[in-house]
Amino acid sequence: MTDTPLETTAALAPARAAVDAVVRRLADVLSSGPVCCGPLDGEIADVVIAEPGEPLDGAAGALVLAVGARETEAAAMVTAAGAVGAVAVAVRIVGDELPDAVGAAAEEAGVAVLGLPLGLRWDRAEAEIRAALAAPADTFAPGRDLFSLAQTVATLTQGVVSVEDGAHRVVAYAGSGDEADELRRRSILGRSCPEPYLALLRRLGVYQRVRAGEEVVMVAEQPELGARRRLVIGINAGRRPLGTIWVQEGDRPLAERAPELLRGAARIAATQLVDHYFQGDARARLASREELSHGLLTGRFDAAALAAHLGIDPAAEADVIAVDLREQGDATAVRADARRAEAAGVMSVHAAAHRDNALVVHACGQLYAILPTPAEEAPLVRWAEELVTTLRRLTGTPVQAVVAGRAERLADIPSVKLRGHRALQLLGRTPEVAVGTHARLAPALLVRDTLELLDQAPRLRFPAVAALADRDRTQGTELARSLLLYLDGFGDVGAVAKQLNVHPNTLRYRIRRAVALTGLDLDDPEHRLAAMLQLRLDLRERDAAAFPGALSTAGAARSLS
Template sequence: MSLVGSNKGVTLRQLLVAIGEPLVESWTPALDPVVRGVAILDPDDEPGSYPGELVLVIGARGREAARYVRAAARGGAAAVAVKAGPPAERLADVAAEAGVALVGVAADIRWDQFGTLVREVLDAAALAEGLGDAEPGDLFSLAQTLAVLTAGSVSIEDAGNRVLAYSRSDDEVDELRRLSILGWEGPETYLALLREWGVFQRLRSGEDVVRIDEHPELGIRRRLAVGIRAGSQHLGTIWVQEGREPFAERAESALLGAARLAAVQLLRGRSGGDRSPQRLVTGLLDGTASADLVAGRLGLDPATPAVVVAYAVREVIADRPAHELHRVEAIDMVSMHLASYRRGALVGASGSRIYGVLPGVAGDADTRQLGALVADIALILRRRTGVRVQAGIGSPVTGLAEVVTSRAEADRVLDAMGSDRVAATIADLRAEVLLGAVAALLREQPGLRDPAVTALTRHDAEHGTDIGPTLLAYLDALGDVRAAANALHVHPNTVRHRVRRAAAVSGVDLADPRSRLACHLQLLLTQRPG
């Protein structure tokens, strides 16, 4: 049973990012098909045709769901969604054989909730399809597209009822729309009536579409309206006036999708995300902009020493406007606090991380002082946004041309940080960063791994033994049997026995320092993959 469709659709990866990883995950990451619709496959129904659709397999899990995954694949499905759970994860092999992408949905989310989330993403995609070659941040293009989808006349206002954009229309407009556009704000007499009818209160208190009846005696035609929101913050309103023809069938759904797109555009405009200085800073950080050019444009000495600070939000915010609001607030707060420390501080964003370039930071004393400030900013961000924020600090470099190196170190620090830290420098976590780089190398090039250690891990899996973890604890303790026994809560003789078994099973030469080191590194990867 098909529920909704979009001509161009979105890729599965885009869909999953929009919905959020806590709710859904891909079990076939190599596949990224375009999803153009969503459909339901109930075990009580006969499988049908699902070209380009995400098929929700309801009422079947684990092995029972395998036949429906295959049936959906035969019907041309782009992807299949099943409820997550240990038995269900084995369905990835079934999906791979059938040539269809497989998505696992969190066990505690209802299918109707998940279907609604998917439809909202596809609705937004359908709305964006009408933008063509227009500038994506252009509210006028958004208003024009919405006018087509709703068969009405659209105006977009900010929270102060000032008109930001409106659609072109050959249709008749009422007095309220004419005066609003001519004056670039709603006339006070009509605004008073809307307040009296409770329209503004409803627009500001929720995300529901508000219907305003026609009032011929006042020259007001029927309208739909929705608040533009980011979390609990009201950013503005979109109004759609009915013309000669009734509203389109999916007008309210299109209006809701437009409000969410408008929220992101308004917040990006507020953050200055398209301003040249931020683009210059981002280019400086990734090495695509000349340090001399950036210094000249921003009034800095290219030879000044500098250090890069990186901030990362560690929790996913599924609500896209709320996420964008937090991002805007974070950029503003980081900019303000870093500028108070160094007047020439530069702030930019790349991906999900926010970066600060601090000129004039050159020595250990400066770095220690900066570390305290960076940690304070991370804590302030958490109190303000309610999400956990961590910060990594790279090493000072001798000029702006080298900030790429400091930025890379700051990123490595963030990647190596445990959940117990708020902020750290590369000096604090150099060992962890090195181990992380070695582990990444072993993952990328499995041919470098020692077959003896691989055999040890396989032996534990096949026989249910704990030889690998015991050997790791023994190596962590530098061969101190009693310390390893205390860490594992076992008798020292148990440790001795298991270490001897490790050498016998795998053939690892624990007397050779190099073999011991290689074994230790590989065990860190296999026994502590996180």
């Protein structure tokens, strides 16, 4: 198998964004914003990196990063950029103002100039600008563009990441610039992998191996080429090679699960590179895929038609995992959206690594993984526990997940999703529990749903027991709560007395008093069941500990731990 010639590889179609969207993106990074002059209403089609004296051919419609240009050189580059039809130029500044010569050149050339402070590295600036190109300010794209994917992989693997197309051109990258080796820096500045390293890879048969399947290949350190140890995986669509993902080892060893995570990232990247090559605008298809996946989850569209578009058998079974980040109350909407977008990217990589054709969808403030080719519950719980551990570390929130169960066919996914949503509500009562399953929580959900039905039907009551709860409220006694815990505890006086922090004789007196006031027959199972439902209905708002969501969920949690 030979390398794909440069001239036969379709060029990646650029995204577009207004200059003011780029300025807003950089403002978020700088907590202030770049110093600007010139027209800010143009539309950027690409980013071009250039040094003083370098020809700006191909910079029409682009934002030019004037790397290494000092004041006089920067002014000359602004003039040259205007002459070829560039939209904007980014230059390095010292202080808070653009040099007068640069401002004058911008005015005459009719291009916008962004002054970037010394604290913002060029690679970070380019990454943020490309992120603005991939996701304009009025579009919510939860971490699905290649730069966001690269950033997710860098975070999870603890490495420095590059995504290359089939012609070895760098199309996205992420990770600490301080940890990048000389090969990485040359690849970014030159927009392609240096030829000596490519020749080495050919001799080692690396490309032949990564194009044969999903093998993750380790390339040893090459000090003479300025290259640290790397992992690489191919991005393939069937037998067609689309590109590669590289992870360079930085100051820390790569994460133990880096190869597995790379396989997930390659599956996601394949869809995006196919869009680049064949669809013209990757964002259009990605947004459509996200919307259609949401429709599959919520039942808004026909499952068979959606499955055909997404490349999934409509008769296939699928597991559904529901995740809630448990955002804190003081989080702003923007911060919550950003955190959810980051979590969706992380979850997508984990899901794709675990199951081919996995989908991750945001709905109802929660995230859902749809995993075709079902597995047994125990491996799913372990996978969910690993995911929650990662998300808790990255988001700093008490993330929880529920293995919602299996949809026997894709049309059943909305009902399984609803089960997961309701189970997450219940699991929220025990924040110390990371992962629950619908099978474990089903009894508590049944009781909760029953109480909701009873609440809507006032005629269905156990009047004598309801009167007991009213008596407690007016007289400040604890007969109703003591009776409920006694029934829950199968009459274990010692354990229930300890829970209530009273003497066992005190509990016995309360139970005898409750029976006398209500006429309850503790030997009758229907009396006991009716009393438990009525007491839960009356006490759930006054005492959350008596509500079955707390009691049953805690029991389920203990059995999972």
